[in-house]
Amino acid sequence: MEVSGTPRIDVDRAPPVAPSARRPWLAACAALNALGAWAGAVGLATGGTDFGESINRRLPFDSLVLAALALVAVVGIPFTVLAWSAWTGRPRTDDLTLVSGVLLIGWIVGQIVVIRAFSMFQPTYLAVGASFVVASHRITSSPAVRGAVSVAAGSILTAVGVGLLPHPIKNGFSVGSVLSIVALFAGVVAVVAGARSALRGRRRLGIAGGAAAVSILLVAVVATVSPAVAATTVPATHVTSTPAAFGLRYETVTVTTTDGVDLAAWYVPGTNGAGVVVVHGAGSTRSDVLDQAAVVSRSGYAVVLIDARGHGDSSGTAMDFGWYGDLDIAAATEFLASQADIDEHRIGVVGFSMGGEEAIGAAAADPRIRAVVAEGATARRAADKEWLSDLYGWRGWVQEQVEKIQDGVTDYLTETSPPTSLRSAVEEASGTRFLLITAGDVDDEGHAAAYIRTGASDRVSVWNVEGSDHTGGYDSHPADWQQRVVDFLDESLS
Numbered sequence: 252m253e254v255s256g257t258p259r260i261d262v263d264r265a266p267p268v269a270p271s272a273r274r275p276w277l278a279a280c281a282a283l284n285a286l287g288a289w290a291g292a293v294g295l296a297t298g299g300t301d302f303g304e305s306i307n308r309r310l311p312f313d314s315l316v317l318a319a320l321a322l323v324a325v326v327g328i329p330f331t332v333l334a335w336s337a338w339t340g341r342p343r344t345d346d347l348t349l350v351s352g353v354l355l356i357g358w359i360v361g362q363i364v365v366i367r368a369f370s371m372f373q374p375t376y377l378a379v380g381a382s383f384v385v386a387s388h389r390i391t392s393s394p395a396v397r398g399a400v401s402v403a404a405g406s407i408l409t410a411v412g413v414g415l416l417p418h419p420i421k422n423g424f425s426v427g428s429v430l431s432i433v434a435l436f437a438g439v440v441a442v443v444a445g446a447r448s449a450l451r452g453r454r455r456l457g458i459a460g461g462a463a464a465v466s467i468l469l470v471a472v473v474a475t476v477s478p479a480v481a482a483t484t485v486p487a488t489h490v491t492s493t494p495a496a497f498g499l500r501y502e503t504v505t506v507t508t509t510d511g512v513d514l515a516a517w518y519v520p521g522t523n524g525a526g527v528v529v530v531h532g533a534g535s536t537r538s539d540v541l542d543q544a545a546v547v548s549r550s551g552y553a554v555v556l557i558d559a560r561g562h563g564d565s566s567g568t569a570m571d572f573g574w575y576g577d578l579d580i581a582a583a584t585e586f587l588a589s590q591a592d593i594d595e596h597r598i599g600v601v602g603f604s605m606g607g608e609e610a611i612g613a614a615a616a617d618p619r620i621r622a623v624v625a626e627g628a629t630a631r632r633a634a635d636k637e638w639l640s641d642l643y644g645w646r647g648w649v650q651e652q653v654e655k656i657q658d659g660v661t662d663y664l665t666e667t668s669p670p671t672s673l674r675s676a677v678e679e680a681s682g683t684r685f686l687l688i689t690a691g692d693v694d695d696e697g698h699a700a701a702y703i704r705t706g707a708s709d710r711v712s713v714w715n716v717e718g719s720d721h722t723g724g725y726d727s728h729p730a731d732w733q734q735r736v737v738d739f740l741d742e743s744l745s
Contacts, residue, residue, distance in 0.1 A: 274344060276444055277386060278337035281351065283437040284379065285330035288322055290429040295319035325358045345387045352383030378404035382441065394448045401445025402465055406472040409438030413473055414480025417534070421486045442469060474653055479661040482533075485569035488562045491538045494519055497545040506557065506582040508567075512575075514557050514582060515564035519544070521553030525597035525744045526587035528580055529556045532604030532627070532722060533571035536563035540603055543725050543732075547601060550737045553593055557583045559606070573631045574667045576609025577616050584617055595619055597744040601736065603627055603722045607687075608635075608673060611703070614683040615676035622743035623680075624736055626688035627722040629699040633658045634672035638702040673699075677706035684710050684743045686736070688724050691717040712739075 296319040329351040336344045359377050382404045384390060385397050412435025419428035442465065450461040494501040494517055502518045517537060529544040531537055537544075537556035548554045559579055561569025580600060588595035599622035602610035607625030614620040630636050633654035639647030658669050677685060687703060689696035697715055704711040714735055716724040725732040 273340040274337040276440070277344070277348065278334045279440065280437060281330045281334035281337060281348075281383075283433050284355070285327055285334055287430055287433045288327035288330060290433070292319040292322045292327060295322065322358070325354050329354050345389060348383050349387035349389045352380045352385075352387065355380035355383065378407055394451055398445040398447070398449025398451075401441045401448065402468065403445075405438045405441025405443075405445055406469045407438070407476065408434050408441060409469065410473045410476035411480050412436070412438055414477035415484060417481060418484075418486045421534070471653075475656045476660055479657055479664055482571040482661060483568075483664040485534070485561060485571050488534060488536050490515075490536050490558070490563045492541060493517065493538070494541060494545070494548075494556075497541060499545060499548055504555075504586065506555075506586045508560070508575075508578045508582040510578055512560045512567035512578075513565065514560060514567075514579060516555050516557040516583065516586070518586070519548045519554040519556075520592070521548065521551055523551035524592060524594045525551075525599070525740070526553040526555065526590065526593045527598070527740065528583040528587065528600045528610075529554055530576070530580060530583075530600065530602035530606030530609055531556075531559065531562070532602075532606050533573070534562075538563070540606075543601065543603075543736075546725070546733050546737070547740070550733075550740070552599075552740065553587065553590065555583050555587055559609075568665075570665055570667070571605060572661060573605040573609040573612070574661075574665060574670050576605070576631075577613045577670060580609055580613035580620075581617055584613070584619055588619060597621065599623065599740055599744055601626075605631070611673050611680075611685065612670050612676045614680035614685075615671055618680075618682055620680070620683055622684050622686075622740055624686045624688065624739060626724055627690060627693075627696060628673065628687060628703070629696055630654075630673070632669040632672060634669075635674070635699065635702075638698055642698060673703045674706040677703055677711055681707075681710075684739075685712070686739045687711060687713045688732075688735075689713060689715045690719040690721050690723060691715055692720050696721070 296316050329347070333344070333347045333351045335341075336347050341347075355376055359380065378400070382400050385400050412431050412433075415428075415431030415434060418431050446462065446465045450458050453461065499519050502520075504516050504518050506514050506516050508514065515537075527547050529537070529540050529547065531540045537558050540556065544554050544556050557579060558565040559569070559573075560567030560575055567575070584598055584600075587593050587598055596619065598619050600610040600613060600620055601624040602608070604627040607628035608631045610620075610623045610625050611628060612631070614623050633651065636651055636654050639650050641647070643650070662668060671679070677683075685703075685707075687700040689700045697713075700713045700715075704713060714724075716728055716731070719727045
């Protein structure tokens with residue numbers, strides 16, 4: 252109702268400003284990446300983790316602390332701020348998402364270009380950085396494209412998490428354990444979220460087909476990436492006992508490889524002028540092969556037990572496929588050959604699992620190794636499994652291709668290259684005799700030994716220990732193990 256004579260005043264009211272939407276999924280992913288960065292920075296600053304000796308020397312001022320501060324500044328702080336912004340729905344969240352993604356990509360590129368560091372985290376976090384750039388909405392893309400990027404990044408991150416699982420399983424709480432859980436959880440979340448985005452609006456048949464494709468991709472990535480991650484990012488292992496526990500007189504020594512890695516070792520002098528290098532398996536130390544070393548020692552042989560690089564008290568970066576084994580065993584062989592009471596033409600190697608595979612490979616490179624006992628040796632590269640297709644047909648062929656891809660991933664993650672195949676090593680070591688010990692309860696060990704033996708059937712013998720588990724020959728049949736191994740060494744090193 253208007254009052255006559257009263258002027259009418261029209262007030263233009265501005266529409267209310269809608270608060271920015273909270274983005275909990277983005278906040279969660281940012282928080283996980285922030286947590287990983289902070290954990291990595293703490294590990295670098297405290298010495299709990301590093302890039303490996305050769306890469307550490309390439310850091311500016313050789314400083315891990317400076318690297319930790321850079322990680323905090325470039326990744327930790329930006330992703331922490333992004334997590335808070337996305338959770339509270341701040342208006343600049345998209346800008347922060349773009350900046351954080353670009354900084355993460357820059358951090359990885361900087362590692363590759365500046366310090367020439369290569370690791371499993373790089374392709375993972377390049378994909379993660381790209382995912383954040385896409386999620387910023389500053390680059391136009393369809394939900395299907397954003398979903399595909401998220402699924403790809405999540406699959407790689409899941410594989411990394413699976414590959415790092417030995418850390419929480421073996422060592423409980425540690426930097427590696429935190430990274431494992433963070434990567435695994437973030438990867439699964441990214442795969443699920445990406446699949447939902449890419450398949451939204453499709454019919455049931457399309458959703459079923461898309462879900463199957465995502466599942467196949469995830470399994471394939473985990474199968475090829477996680478073993479490589481596990482082999483090149485190894486949990487710490489610790490020496491638990493010494494030869495004194497077996498009444499053996501010994502010296503603690505250090506042997507140095509040709510690439511400058513110091514290996515911790517024990518030397519037990521002998522009486523018969525021959526020497527034997529004893530090499531443990533992956534995820535263990537020289538303490539774990541003392542039983543067998545004592546048997547060899549009490550038979551008159553001088554024995555040197557080494558911790559493989561990155562294991563026990565040795566320096567260097569561990570590699571559980573044994574690709575550095577030739578260098579490690581060569582250093583121990585050189586030590587034995589330098590002892591005044593050792594005949595350099597009477598040297599053998601006894602190795603278990605990874606150590607057995609390393610022993611076979613080392614014999615091809617060092618003619619001083621005249622006898623090799625390898626228990627539980629199966630494969631350290633794809634070429635060692637070429638028997639799969641002959642035995643299992645197309646299923647074996649598929650597994651062989653997976654192994655080849657795994658070799659490529661592993662080659663990227665480590666500074667060394669795939670070594671000589673075991674079968675070729677046996678063939679090349681023309682002056683060496685081999686005893687392959689296989690576990691009766693592990694069929695693949697028998698198949699692998701039979702394939703290796705084809706390289707030199709006249710110099711390779713196989714003993715299958717019935718009822719034995721992997722490297723359990725001595726535990727299940729101690730008297731037989733002693734007789735077979737000692738008789739073989741006596742005959743080969745006489």
